[in-house]
Amino acid sequence: xxxxxxxxxxxxxxxxxxxxxxxxxxxxxxxxxxxxxxxxxxxxxxxxxxxxxxxxxxxxxxxxxxxxxxxxxxxxxxxxxxxxxxxxxxxxxxxxxxxxxxxxxxxxxxxx
Amino acid sequence: xxxxxxxxxxxxxxxxxxxxxxxxxxxxxxxxxxxxxxxxxxxxxxxxxxxxxxxxxxxxxxxxxxxxxxxxxxxxxxxxxxxxxxxxxxxxxxxxxxxxxxxxxxxxxxxxxxxx
Numbered sequence: 001x002x003x004x005x006x007x008x009x010x011x012x013x014x015x016x017x018x019x020x021x022x023x024x025x026x027x028x029x030x031x032x033x034x035x036x037x038x039x040x041x042x043x044x045x046x047x048x049x050x051x052x053x054x055x056x057x058x059x060x061x062x063x064x065x066x067x068x069x070x071x072x073x074x075x076x077x078x079x080x081x082x083x084x085x086x087x088x089x090x091x092x093x094x095x096x097x098x099x100x101x102x103x104x105x106x107x108x109x110x111x112x
Numbered sequence: 113x114x115x116x117x118x119x120x121x122x123x124x125x126x127x128x129x130x131x132x133x134x135x136x137x138x139x140x141x142x143x144x145x146x147x148x149x150x151x152x153x154x155x156x157x158x159x160x161x162x163x164x165x166x167x168x169x170x171x172x173x174x175x176x177x178x179x180x181x182x183x184x185x186x187x188x189x190x191x192x193x194x195x196x197x198x199x200x201x202x203x204x205x206x207x208x209x210x211x212x213x214x215x216x217x218x219x220x221x222x223x224x225x226x227x228x
Contacts, residue, residue: 033216042116042203042218058215090157098145098207101216103157 002027004104006091012110013081021076021107023091031094032074033058033101034066036087043090049074050097081111114139114208118219125194126227133189133222135204141165145207146180146187151221152200160202163187191224199226 004025013019025032033048035058045058049068063085065077074093078085088108092101115138125131137146148160161171163180171178175192191198204219 035218040121040220042220043205044218045215048215088155092157100147100159100162102159103149106155106157108155 002102004091004093004102006089006104006107008107009105010108012112014112015082016080019078019081019109021078021089021091021109023074023076023104024072025074025091025093025102026072027093027095027102028071029093029095029102030071031097031099031101032068033092034064034074034076035090035092036060036085037090037106038087046076046089081109083111085109086111114206114217116204116206116217116219118202118204118222120222121220122223122225124225124227127196128193130190130192131194131224133191133202133204133224135187135189135219137185137187137204137206139206139208141208143209147205147207147216148178148187148189149203149205150200151203157203160189194224194226196226196228199224 007022030051034046035043037043044060046064047058047066049055052071055066068074088106090106091104094101117136144165146163150158168180177190179188201221201223203221205216207216
């Protein structure tokens with residue numbers, strides 16, 4: 001089944017404790033992206049990747065890092081999480097930037 | 113400026129009523145793409161439709177229909193004979209341009225509640 005998977009689905013952590021949210025797709029998509037969803041703000045892009053080893057900042061990249069060492073994986077790294085990063089995070093992928101993006105199930109992160 | 117406006121924050125209708133969700137976009141690009149996504153209470157984002165700027169033909173898929181009007185920069189979504197399962201947050205999105213620097217822009221969403 002074609003899908004985008006994210007882990008973990010739920011995470012509660014404390015300020016400053018490094019964490020990684022994994023994202024994997026099995027559709028051989030070149031384009032992958034991370035978003036955060038906050039009430040009243042819709043989805044905002046954090047980082048995106050056009051292909052392996054090619055990443056770029058979205059609209060709200062501060063406090064996040066990403067890497068794209070393999071085509072299928074695009075982890076999101078929070079080196080020192082803060083409470084304002086409490087949010088619902090989505091990973092998405094598409095065959096190219098102009099194609100439809102398919103989203104993972106979401107990761108609900110709470111930073112205390 | 114590139115922007116998507118969904119002015120209706122929340123809509124509540126009784127089952128079987130028709131309902132239209134508005135989406136107005138801003139872009140200077142002549143090539144762009146428009147999308148609608150549905151987010152049911154379970155939280156996942158479900159793709160509904162993708163439309164490019166050169167195709168103004170309206171589309172119908174079952175009870176769903178979309179009206180794309182470049183003259184008013186609108187891409188409205190209508191649900192006919194609404195059902196309780198249609199209750200969700202609906203997002204309109206714009207992908208302006210056609211380059212590696214293109215970034216998708218989402219509206220703030222419209223929460224639709226269908227009452228039995």
